[in-house]
Amino acid sequence: MRVIVVGAGEVGFHTAERLALEGHDVVVVEHSRQALRSVEERLNVMALEGNGAEARVLEEAGIEQCGLFIAVTDVDEVNLVACLLAKEYGVPVKIARVRSVAYTGRGAVLNAEKLGIELLINPLEAVAQDLINIASHAAAVEVAEFAGGRILFVGYPITADSPVAGLTLAEIGELRTMYPFVVAAITRHGRTLIPRGDDRVEPDDHLFLVLRQKDLAAVRYMFGLEKRQTRRIFVFGGGSVGQRVAEHFEQKRAEVTMVEPDRNRCDELARRAHRATVINADITEVDVLLSEGIGKADVVVATTPNEEKNILASLLAKRHGARRALCLVDRPAYVGLVPSLGIDACISPRLSTASAILKYVRRGGVLNVATVEENQAEVLELRIPEGFTWARRPLREVPFPAGAIVGAALRGDRAFIPTGDTTLDPGDRIVVFALPEAVVAVEDFFGTS
Amino acid sequence: MNLFALARVLGGLGLALTAVLLVPLALSLLDGDGAHPSFLAALAASGGLGGGLLALGRRGPAELTHREGFAVVTLGWVLFGLIGALPYRLHGALPTMVDAVFESLSGFTTTGATVLTDIEALPRSLLLWRATTHWLGGMGIIVLGLAILPMLGVGGMQMFRAEVPGPTADRLRPRIQDTAKLLWGVYVALTAVETLLLMLGGLDWFEAVCHAFATMATGGFSTRNASVAGFGSAYVDAVITVFMFLAGVNFALHHAALTGGWRRIRQKEELKAYGLLTLAAVAVLMVSNAARTYPSLWENLRYSAFQAVSILTTTGFGTADYETWPVVGQVLLVLLMFVGGCAGSTGGGMKVSRVVLIVKHAWAQLWSLIHPRGVRLVKMDGRPVPPEVLQGVLGFFALYLLTVGGGALVMAALGVDPVTAVASVIACVGNIGPGLGGVGPTDNYAHLPQAGKAVLTFCMLAGRLELFTVFVLFFPGAWRR
Numbered sequence: 069m070r071v072i073v074v075g076a077g078e079v080g081f082h083t084a085e086r087l088a089l090e091g092h093d094v095v096v097v098e099h100s101r102q103a104l105r106s107v108e109e110r111l112n113v114m115a116l117e118g119n120g121a122e123a124r125v126l127e128e129a130g131i132e133q134c135g136l137f138i139a140v141t142d143v144d145e146v147n148l149v150a151c152l153l154a155k156e157y158g159v160p161v162k163i164a165r166v167r168s169v170a171y172t173g174r175g176a177v178l179n180a181e182k183l184g185i186e187l188l189i190n191p192l193e194a195v196a197q198d199l200i201n202i203a204s205h206a207a208a209v210e211v212a213e214f215a216g217g218r219i220l221f222v223g224y225p226i227t228a229d230s231p232v233a234g235l236t237l238a239e240i241g242e243l244r245t246m247y248p249f250v251v252a253a254i255t256r257h258g259r260t261l262i263p264r265g266d267d268r269v270e271p272d273d274h275l276f277l278v279l280r281q282k283d284l285a286a287v288r289y290m291f292g293l294e295k296r297q298t299r300r301i302f303v304f305g306g307g308s309v310g311q312r313v314a315e316h317f318e319q320k321r322a323e324v325t326m327v328e329p330d331r332n333r334c335d336e337l338a339r340r341a342h343r344a345t346v347i348n349a350d351i352t353e354v355d356v357l358l359s360e361g362i363g364k365a366d367v368v369v370a371t372t373p374n375e376e377k378n379i380l381a382s383l384l385a386k387r388h389g390a391r392r393a394l395c396l397v398d399r400p401a402y403v404g405l406v407p408s409l410g411i412d413a414c415i416s417p418r419l420s421t422a423s424a425i426l427k428y429v430r431r432g433g434v435l436n437v438a439t440v441e442e443n444q445a446e447v448l449e450l451r452i453p454e455g456f457t458w459a460r461r462p463l464r465e466v467p468f469p470a471g472a473i474v475g476a477a478l479r480g481d482r483a484f485i486p487t488g489d490t491t492l493d494p495g496d497r498i499v500v501f502a503l504p505e506a507v508v509a510v511e512d513f514f515g516t517s
Numbered sequence: 518m519n520l521f522a523l524a525r526v527l528g529g530l531g532l533a534l535t536a537v538l539l540v541p542l543a544l545s546l547l548d549g550d551g552a553h554p555s556f557l558a559a560l561a562a563s564g565g566l567g568g569g570l571l572a573l574g575r576r577g578p579a580e581l582t583h584r585e586g587f588a589v590v591t592l593g594w595v596l597f598g599l600i601g602a603l604p605y606r607l608h609g610a611l612p613t614m615v616d617a618v619f620e621s622l623s624g625f626t627t628t629g630a631t632v633l634t635d636i637e638a639l640p641r642s643l644l645l646w647r648a649t650t651h652w653l654g655g656m657g658i659i660v661l662g663l664a665i666l667p668m669l670g671v672g673g674m675q676m677f678r679a680e681v682p683g684p685t686a687d688r689l690r691p692r693i694q695d696t697a698k699l700l701w702g703v704y705v706a707l708t709a710v711e712t713l714l715l716m717l718g719g720l721d722w723f724e725a726v727c728h729a730f731a732t733m734a735t736g737g738f739s740t741r742n743a744s745v746a747g748f749g750s751a752y753v754d755a756v757i758t759v760f761m762f763l764a765g766v767n768f769a770l771h772h773a774a775l776t777g778g779w780r781r782i783r784q785k786e787e788l789k790a791y792g793l794l795t796l797a798a799v800a801v802l803m804v805s806n807a808a809r810t811y812p813s814l815w816e817n818l819r820y821s822a823f824q825a826v827s828i829l830t831t832t833g834f835g836t837a838d839y840e841t842w843p844v845v846g847q848v849l850l851v852l853l854m855f856v857g858g859c860a861g862s863t864g865g866g867m868k869v870s871r872v873v874l875i876v877k878h879a880w881a882q883l884w885s886l887i888h889p890r891g892v893r894l895v896k897m898d899g900r901p902v903p904p905e906v907l908q909g910v911l912g913f914f915a916l917y918l919l920t921v922g923g924g925a926l927v928m929a930a931l932g933v934d935p936v937t938a939v940a941s942v943i944a945c946v947g948n949i950g951p952g953l954g955g956v957g958p959t960d961n962y963a964h965l966p967q968a969g970k971a972v973l974t975f976c977m978l979a980g981r982l983e984l985f986t987v988f989v990l991f992f993p994g995a996w997r998r
Contacts, residue, residue, distance in 0.1 A: 334892040337892070338892045338893055338894045339894055339901050345891055345893075347888060347890050347891050347892070348891070348892050349890045356890050359889075
């Protein structure tokens with residue numbers, strides 16, 4: 069499929085990279101020569117210099133054959149105009165990034181529907197949603213929901229004192245008789261591997277599990293993870309992301325404390341807050357944070373625009389007893405650095421946006437997508453089509469693509485974790501875990517692309 | 518301050534009062550009770566004064582500044598109080614002019630404190646006048662003036678705010694005259710419904726009207742010496758209890774209810790607080806009365822609920838002598854006297870919304886001791902309360918306590934016993950009527966010294982106009998041009 073990406077910033081670069089890796093014909097349109105050179109050097113795509121909101125440029129990019137149009141420049145209006153142009157050329161799927169809530173907020177006068185654009189994506193909303201998901205699941209580093217929340221994909225860090233550290237997957241498998249789950253992947257030293265039975269779990273690994281929602285508590289107990297829910301949450305920074313996160317937990321009746329250095333913004337937060345405590349202080353003022361009980365916090369979410377300060381404040385909070393710290397960083401270089409510092413998870417608006425775009429692109433046969441650890445692997449939700457070659461054969465006989473594993477299956481309303489004896493019927497939905505190189509193979513295998 | 522503008526508006530109000538005086542005059546002539554000369558004299562006084570002031574103010578500007586607004590409201594009430602006193606004095610029902618003005622302003626301010634010792638001896642026309650002063654004062658003579666006098670349009674919001682009780686005044690319609698008409702419309706409708714219900718309970722039209730007037734205005738004047746207890750009917754008690762409660766609700770909310778705005782009403786914190794406070798007060802009284810006073814549950818509910826609602830809404834009707842109740846109940850009733858009805862109701866006291874704001878403010882102060890760097894706004898109905906409103910409420914609270922304290926001191930200096938001195942001032946500033954001690958539910962104010970009655974008359978007026986409106990006139994700056 070021909071894909072046009074307008075804007076080669078972080079989001080555009082990342083999205084183009086993913087789509088090119090999956091075998092699509094990607095054309096990147098960008099007016100900055102410098103950014104364009106980096107695209108040309110590092111990606112297997114066509115790079116085109118020009119303004120993406122100009123019809124002539126888009127024609128040059130081959131918009132007549134284009135199946136997917138993604139506009140992710142830094143300017144909302146350019147993205148919208150580019151998408152409107154693409155609409156005129158009959159591009160079936162158009163996606164625009166907009167920062168202003170004037171288009172994505174509730175009751176927006178000009179919303180996606182009226183503009184005729186399939187998806188308007190707000191990076192701050194995307195990142196707030198990701199932060200909420202991770203903060204809600206104690207001890208998790210990654211969370212995705214499938215099949216309406218009945219199947220969970222959860223990543224946990226393994227510590228040296230974890231009961232499963234040092235065990236092979238086969239040994240862990242013996243534990244799971246009652247509560248089925250699949251260890252879908254392990255990330256170790258920044259690399260993702262799809263494990264086999266004789267692979268051993270080591271401390272500092274991140275273990276990715278696919279399991280049924282109702283078994284979550286039991287499996288967490290088995291892995292020696294605390295059962296405590298997120299009751300006390302500190303949100304650093306009262307910008308729109310922080311406010312979204314705080315409002316979510318306020319609704320969940322958690323004890324929310326917001327820390328915001330700007331006095332006027334504090335007044336605005338206090339005006340909107342129902343139960344949350346609003347504190348007017350810098351996020352690194354340890355004595356204030358201590359007296360507000362940071363030491364008893366279940367989770368700290370740092371969302372200020374200053375990413376270095378977010379990292380430092382998260383470290384300080386953990387140092388003083390906060391159980392978990394999540395951190396908003398923008399620079400992709402920091403995303404890889406943060407876990408090694410001891411911060412539990414970090415989220416980047418650009419990566420969140422890119423993954424939200426990819427998720428939308430694959431929504432056809434592939435129902436749901438989540439990405440893991442800087443997109444080193446993906447989780448797909450697929451439907452088994454009619455006439456599937458390997459229908460009703462035990463999984464162990466199925467020549468499944470390398471680098472992919474079936475994590476869960478859904479038949480009707482029933483969710484189950486497959487074993488080698490499980491058979492797949494047409495109409496079943498399955499959750500597949502795949503390395504990026506294997507995504508296209510998986511989609512081909514199930515005939516969905 | 519432009520005295521001509523002042524005279525113009527006061528003249529208009531005087532003429533309006535003249536028209537109202539025709540009603541008791543007609544009843545007097547119908548009954549042939551011989552009271553008609555005193556009504557005619559009052560009519561002539563108010564007509565002459567009103568016409569004279571109007572003529573004097575002919576040249577004055579049509580617009581009122583906010584200073585003149587305060588003066589118009591206070592002087593308007595004084596004018597009504599003085600003219601309203603004439604029928605009592607001229608008929609000979611009361612021995613001195615001080616007594617007559619006390620009775621008249623007690624009516625207009627919906628206090629319901631009386632210096633009459635035998636009410637049942639008065640002719641019906643005078644009793645109707647007594648009830649009518651309540652009814653006029655309940656929704657407010659200025660609000661009435663706004664509704665019927667076209668000349669009050671400009672600057673009307675100032676006067677509206679100065680008269681309508683509560684920290685802020687709701688505007689139902691963009692034009693203040695339309696708001697005033699709506700409020701009076703609701704008021705008339707509720708009064709009519711209560712009159713009908715009371716007549717169904719066996720009261721004749723006269724007593725039903727008088728009690729409906731006194732209930733909806735949260736006044737408390739009855740046509741019986743024994744107040745509502747004189748009817749000895751549980752049905753009448755129940756109807757009056759319910760309508761006293763309704764009269765203590767913001768009339769803007771009644772209007773919303775009648776036009777289907779239920780969602781807005783449910784969100785009103787003041788209404789919730791008012792309802793909960795009423796239930797809590799009834800519960801406490803019932804518990805304290807259960808042991809000895811009223812062994813029967815129904816009787817206990819009937820009398821406890823009536824007294825709690827009567828005092829909380831500052832009506833002051835009585836069906837029981839609460840001075841024979843356990844002390845805890847009496848103290849609770851005295852505390853309720855401070856609270857009063859909702860803002861925008863006909864009730865007196867400090868108003869529920871002010872009490873709620875004061876409690877919230879105190880809570881916010883405690884909270885900020887625990888969170889020194891915390892930011893917290895006092896909110897009402899989910900919206901932050903502007904600091905100037907909050908400061909106004911705190912100032913009002915201080916002034917209220919100072920007025921009660923100062924008034925009680927003066928009463929004590931005049932030789933009144935301590936309980937009566939304190940209770941009479943609380944009952945008059947709060948526009949309730951009955952207090953404790955010498956002015957308890959079975960007593961009246963006749964035995965107090967003349968100077969004491971004058972002080973209490975001032976307290977009633979100051980309380981009805983929410984202190985600021987009256988006290989500001991004692992500022993020399995208010996009268997400068």
